[in-house]
Amino acid sequence: MLGPVALIQGSSRGLGLQFCKHVLKNKTPAVVIATCRDPDGAAELRNLGAAHPGRLTVLRLDVTREEDIRRASEQVKESFGRLDLIINAAAMLHPSGKGETSLRDVSAQGIISTLTTNTVGPLVMAKYFAPLLQKGGGSFGQQPPEKAKQHSGVLANITAKVGSIGDNGLGGWYSYRMSKAALNMATRNLSIELGRSRPKVVCVSLHPGTVNTDLSRQYHKNVPKDKLFSSEHSVNCLMSIIDTLNIEKSGKAYNWDGTELPW
Numbered sequence: 001m002l003g004p005v006a007l008i009q010g011s012s013r014g015l016g017l018q019f020c021k022h023v024l025k026n027k028t029p030a031v032v033i034a035t036c037r038d039p040d041g042a043a044e045l046r047n048l049g050a051a052h053p054g055r056l057t058v059l060r061l062d063v064t065r066e067e068d069i070r071r072a073s074e075q076v077k078e079s080f081g082r083l084d085l086i087i088n089a090a091a092m093l094h095p096s097g098k099g100e101t102s103l104r105d106v107s108a109q110g111i112i113s114t115l116t117t118n119t120v121g122p123l124v125m126a127k128y129f130a131p132l133l134q135k136g137g138g139s140f141g142q143q144p145p146e147k148a149k150q151h152s153g154v155l156a157n158i159t160a161k162v163g164s165i166g167d168n169g170l171g172g173w174y175s176y177r178m179s180k181a182a183l184n185m186a187t188r189n190l191s192i193e194l195g196r197s198r199p200k201v202v203c204v205s206l207h208p209g210t211v212n213t214d215l216s217r218q219y220h221k222n223v224p225k226d227k228l229f230s231s232e233h234s235v236n237c238l239m240s241i242i243d244t245l246n247i248e249k250s251g252k253a254y255n256w257d258g259t260e261l262p263w
C-alpha cells in the first residue's frame, strides 16, 4: 500500500531539499513529490531520486505561476489521489539578494516580486491542493494511527521570525518582513476555512531558525555559531513539530523549538 505522501514546494536546494531527504530517509515507505522551477538544474534532487527509486517524483513548478500550480495539482491527483503533507518552502529575501536597510532601498517592483513568491504562491498552492489534503491524514511520525487520524493533511508554510509584527524591534527588510507577516495571515485564514471542512486540514506557519543556506548567507557572519543551524538540524526540529500537530494547534506560528511565535 502507498505510504504517506509529502509534497515539498521549493525543493531544489536549502531547506526544501533537506525536507525531501529527511522524509525519504526516515519515513519508509513515505513518498515525496518535490517541486521546483528548474528540475533539469536541480542535480542534488535528481541524485536523491536515483538513490530512492520509485519514491521521489519531481514536478516543474514556479510558485509565481498559477498555471504551473494547477497543472501540478492535476498530476498529483491523478498519480496519488491524496496528500498527507505540503510544505511551502520556496522564498526569496529580495530580488537583489539583500534586504532593504531603509526606505531609500524600497522599490515597488522589489516588494511585488517578493510578495508574489513568498505570499501569493503559498496561498495559490493551498487553493489547488487543499482538496487533496482533505483526502490525506497519514502520519510522518511515530504517533499511533488513531491519534494521527484526528485530522486530514497538514499544510505548513515556512515563515520567518522577522515576519512577526510583535517581535519586530529592529525594522528594515520591508519586503521580506511584509511577505512573511502576510503569509502568516494567510495561514490563519486557511486554518479557519479548512478547519470548517470535513475532515479538517491543519495549517501552520513554521520558523526554521537562522539556517546555513543561500537565502541568508551574506548575514551569517553576524550570527553566533550556536545560533546558525544546519539545514539537517532545522528540518529535524520542524518535522518533530509536524509529527505532533493536531487540530487545536492549527492556525498558529511555531518556532523551530516548538514554542509559539507571536503574530
Ligand SMILES: NC(=O)c1ccc[n+]([C@@H]2O[C@H](COP(=O)([O-])OP(=O)(O)OC[C@H]3O[C@@H](n4cnc5c(N)ncnc54)[C@H](OP(=O)(O)O)[C@@H]3O)[C@@H](O)[C@H]2O)c1
Binding pocket: 009, 010, 011, 012, 013, 014, 015, 016, 036, 037, 038, 061, 062, 063, 064, 088, 089, 090, 091, 092, 117, 158, 159, 160, 161, 207, 208, 209, 210, 211, 212, 213, 214, 215, 216
Ligand atoms: N535560511 C534562513 O536563515 C531562513 C530563516 C527563516 C526563514 N527561512 C525560510 O525558509 C524557507 C526556505 O529557505 P532556504 O533557507 O532554504 O532558502 P534558499 O536556500 O535560498 O532556497 C530557496 C528556494 O526557493 C526556491 N524558489 C525561489 N523562487 C521560486 C519560485 N518562484 N518558484 C519555485 N521555487 C522558488 C529556490 O529555487 P531555485 O533553486 O530555482 O532558485 C530554492 O529552492 C523560505 O521560506 C525562507 O523564507 C529561511
